[in-house]
Amino acid sequence: MGRLDKRLVGLLVLAAVPPAVEGLVLDVVGFRAAEGLAPQVSAVWPYDTYHDLRWLLVYHDSWLTFAIGLVALILFRALLTTGLVALAWPRQLPRPSLRWLLRRNLVLSAVITAVVSPWASLSIAASVVALSWLLFASLLPLFLLAPFLQRAAVVRSWWRGLPSIELVGWSLLNFVVLTVAGGVTWVVPIGWTGPVSAVAGLANGLLWQRTVAAALLPRRPVKWSRVPVAPLAVLLAFVVPVVVQPLLQLLPGTSxxxxxxxxxxxxxxxxxxxxxxxxxxxxxxxxxxxxxxxxxxxxxxxxxxxxxxxxxxxxxxxxxxxxxxxxxxxxxxxxxxxxxxxxxxxxxxxxxxxxxxxxxxxxxxxxxxxxxxxxxxxxGRAYYPPVGASEGWGIAAGWELRILFGAVNAVAHSGSGPEEPFIRSLLDNAPFYRNDxxxxxxxxxxxxxxxxxxxxxxxxxxxxxxxxxxxxxxxxxxxxxxxxxxxxxxxxxxxxxxxxxxxxxxxxxxxxxxQAPPLALSLNPVWRAEHLPDPAFTGKVCQSG
Missing domain, CATH: 3.40.50.1820 (Alpha/Beta hydrolase fold, catalytic domain)
Structure with missing residues (x-):
C-alpha cells in the first residue's frame, strides 16, 4: 500500500508541476488571454498535443525555429507521457521497461503530432477570422479521436477495435475538466493561474490513472477487434471541416x-x-x-x-x-x-x-x-506571411492552412482560402481589428x-x-x-x-x-505596434498608445 501511495503521489506531482509552471510564467508576463491553456500541459492525449501545437504554430518566426520547436515538443511530450504512463500503470499487471515505454511514446508522439496538427492549424485560422464554426471544426475531430488515442500509449494494437464506453466517458470528462479549469484561470486574480493550473494537473493525473487502467483492463471484450477503426476515425475526422459549416446553416435563424x-x-x-x-x-x-x-x-x-x-x-x-x-x-x-x-x-x-x-x-x-x-x-489574433515569404511569424501554420483548405476546396469548390485578399486584410491590419x-x-x-x-x-x-x-x-x-x-x-x-x-x-x-494563444502585437514587425496596448495582455480594448 505504501508503494502504491508513493506511485500515486509521484503521478500527481508529475501531472501538476508542468501546468503550474506554465501558469506561473503566463502570470509573470501578464499574458491573460492565454491563461486558459496552462491546465492542458499534462492532459491526456490528444489534448496535450493540441496544446503544444497551438503554441508552436503561433510562436515561430522561421522554418528553422519551427523545426527546432517541433522536435523539442515531440521529445518533451514523449518524456512526460512515458513518466505519466509508468506511474499510472495498474499494479496487477506487469509493466514494460521504461526504455520500451520511452521508445513507444517517442514514435507515438510524432504520429499523434501529425494527426492533430491539421486541427491545431484550423484553430489558428479561427483566431485570424474569429469564426466559431472554424473553432468547432478544430475541436470535433479531437472528440472523435480522443478515445482511440488514449489507448495508444499502452495498447500495442491500439488502432484496431472500438474503444470501450469507459474510455469514451473518461475522454469526455477530460474535456470538461480542461474547459472548466481554463475558465477558472481567467476568473481568479492574477497570481492564481499557477495554483489553479496545478489543481487541474492533479485532475489530469487521476484521469491518466483511470484511462490507462481502462485501456489495459477493459471490462468487456473489445468490439471489432480485427478492424482498423482508428485509421478510419482519422479519415472521418478530415470530413469535419467540409460538413460543419453547411450543417450550421441548417440551424434555426440562419436563413x-x-x-x-x-x-x-x-x-x-x-x-x-x-x-x-x-x-x-x-x-x-x-x-x-x-x-x-x-x-x-x-x-x-x-x-x-x-x-x-x-x-x-x-x-x-x-x-x-x-x-x-x-x-x-x-x-x-x-x-x-x-x-x-x-x-x-x-x-x-x-x-x-x-x-x-x-x-x-x-x-x-x-x-x-x-x-x-x-x-x-x-x-487577427494570429499571423502567417504571404506566399513567397521565406520567414515570418506563423510561416508553417500558413502553409499547413493552404494545404488543408486546398484539399477542402477540391471538394467544395468555394475558391475561398487563407490567401484571399479579405483574409490578408485581417492579418495585415490586426492591431485595428483587435483593439479598435x-x-x-x-x-x-x-x-x-x-x-x-x-x-x-x-x-x-x-x-x-x-x-x-x-x-x-x-x-x-x-x-x-x-x-x-x-x-x-x-x-x-x-x-x-x-x-x-x-x-x-x-x-x-x-x-x-x-482558442490558440494570440500573437503579441509587439512581436510582429508587420504590424508596427511595438508601443500599442495589447488586449491579450490588458484585457481591454480601445486603448490608445
Missing amino acids: PKGRALVLDRPLPADVRHAVIFVDGHGSTYDGRPAVDPNVQEFSYRGMDPQGRPLPYSARDTYKSIATSVGLLATQVDLLHRRTGRPVALVGQSEGSMVSRTYLADHPHPAVDTLAMFSPLINA MMCPVPGVRIVAFLPTTTATEAPPGEFTRVPVFEMPAVHGGLLATPVVQEHLLNFLEGESVSQPEGGYTQLQEFSAAW
Missing part, C-alpha cells in the same frame, strides 16, 4: 432571407436615413434594386455609369477590405447626393468589417449610423448585434465599448430573427438599442481553453 427586411420592403416613415446594406463573405447580389428608393445593396463590384450597384458573385466578396472600403466610399457619396439624406450603414459579417473600417479610414460626414451584425470580434473595431466613433451611433457563438470567438475580457444586442444564434443568423428586425428598425428610427445577454461572459471564459 439569408433576413436581408429582405432591408431590401424587400419600404423603410418606416420615421426612418430619415438612406440605408446601404453591406452583406457578408460569400454573399451574392443579382442587381435587383431595393423596394425603397432610399435603400441600396452594397456592391462588391462597384457602381454602373448610372450610379446603380452592379450585380456581384460570391468571389467578388473575397477582395481586400481596403478595396471594398473604396467602393463603399463611392457608393455612400452617390447615394447621399441623390437622396439628400444622412446615410446609415447596415453591415453583416464581412460587411461589418468593411463598414467599420470605412468609418476609420474614409468617413463621410453624412454617415452617422452603423448597425453591425455578426462582426468578427477580435480578429468595437470602439465608438465620434458623431456616429453604433450598435453591434451579436450571436451567442461570438462569445466563443474571442478571449475573455473586454471586447466592446459600443452598445451590443446579444441573442442565441449562430454567425450570420440574427438578421433573420423577427425580434432583431424590430430592434434594427427601432435603431434606424433613432432609438437606443442595447441588450447584453446573461451568461455571455461566462461562455467567453469557458471557451478560452480551446
Whole structure:
C-alpha cells in the first residue's frame, strides 16, 4: 500500500508541476488571454498535443525555429507521457521497461503530432477570422479521436477495435475538466493561474490513472477487434471541416432571407436615413434594386455609369477590405447626393468589417449610423506571411492552412482560402481589428448585434465599448430573427438599442481553453505596434498608445 501511495503521489506531482509552471510564467508576463491553456500541459492525449501545437504554430518566426520547436515538443511530450504512463500503470499487471515505454511514446508522439496538427492549424485560422464554426471544426475531430488515442500509449494494437464506453466517458470528462479549469484561470486574480493550473494537473493525473487502467483492463471484450477503426476515425475526422459549416446553416435563424427586411420592403416613415446594406463573405447580389428608393445593396463590384450597384458573385466578396472600403466610399457619396439624406450603414459579417473600417479610414460626414451584425470580434489574433515569404511569424501554420483548405476546396469548390485578399486584410491590419473595431466613433451611433457563438470567438475580457444586442444564434443568423428586425428598425428610427445577454461572459471564459494563444502585437514587425496596448495582455480594448 505504501508503494502504491508513493506511485500515486509521484503521478500527481508529475501531472501538476508542468501546468503550474506554465501558469506561473503566463502570470509573470501578464499574458491573460492565454491563461486558459496552462491546465492542458499534462492532459491526456490528444489534448496535450493540441496544446503544444497551438503554441508552436503561433510562436515561430522561421522554418528553422519551427523545426527546432517541433522536435523539442515531440521529445518533451514523449518524456512526460512515458513518466505519466509508468506511474499510472495498474499494479496487477506487469509493466514494460521504461526504455520500451520511452521508445513507444517517442514514435507515438510524432504520429499523434501529425494527426492533430491539421486541427491545431484550423484553430489558428479561427483566431485570424474569429469564426466559431472554424473553432468547432478544430475541436470535433479531437472528440472523435480522443478515445482511440488514449489507448495508444499502452495498447500495442491500439488502432484496431472500438474503444470501450469507459474510455469514451473518461475522454469526455477530460474535456470538461480542461474547459472548466481554463475558465477558472481567467476568473481568479492574477497570481492564481499557477495554483489553479496545478489543481487541474492533479485532475489530469487521476484521469491518466483511470484511462490507462481502462485501456489495459477493459471490462468487456473489445468490439471489432480485427478492424482498423482508428485509421478510419482519422479519415472521418478530415470530413469535419467540409460538413460543419453547411450543417450550421441548417440551424434555426440562419436563413439569408433576413436581408429582405432591408431590401424587400419600404423603410418606416420615421426612418430619415438612406440605408446601404453591406452583406457578408460569400454573399451574392443579382442587381435587383431595393423596394425603397432610399435603400441600396452594397456592391462588391462597384457602381454602373448610372450610379446603380452592379450585380456581384460570391468571389467578388473575397477582395481586400481596403478595396471594398473604396467602393463603399463611392457608393455612400452617390447615394447621399441623390437622396439628400444622412446615410446609415447596415453591415453583416464581412460587411461589418468593411463598414467599420470605412468609418476609420474614409468617413463621410453624412454617415452617422452603423448597425453591425455578426462582426468578427477580435480578429487577427494570429499571423502567417504571404506566399513567397521565406520567414515570418506563423510561416508553417500558413502553409499547413493552404494545404488543408486546398484539399477542402477540391471538394467544395468555394475558391475561398487563407490567401484571399479579405483574409490578408485581417492579418495585415490586426492591431485595428483587435483593439479598435468595437470602439465608438465620434458623431456616429453604433450598435453591434451579436450571436451567442461570438462569445466563443474571442478571449475573455473586454471586447466592446459600443452598445451590443446579444441573442442565441449562430454567425450570420440574427438578421433573420423577427425580434432583431424590430430592434434594427427601432435603431434606424433613432432609438437606443442595447441588450447584453446573461451568461455571455461566462461562455467567453469557458471557451478560452480551446482558442490558440494570440500573437503579441509587439512581436510582429508587420504590424508596427511595438508601443500599442495589447488586449491579450490588458484585457481591454480601445486603448490608445
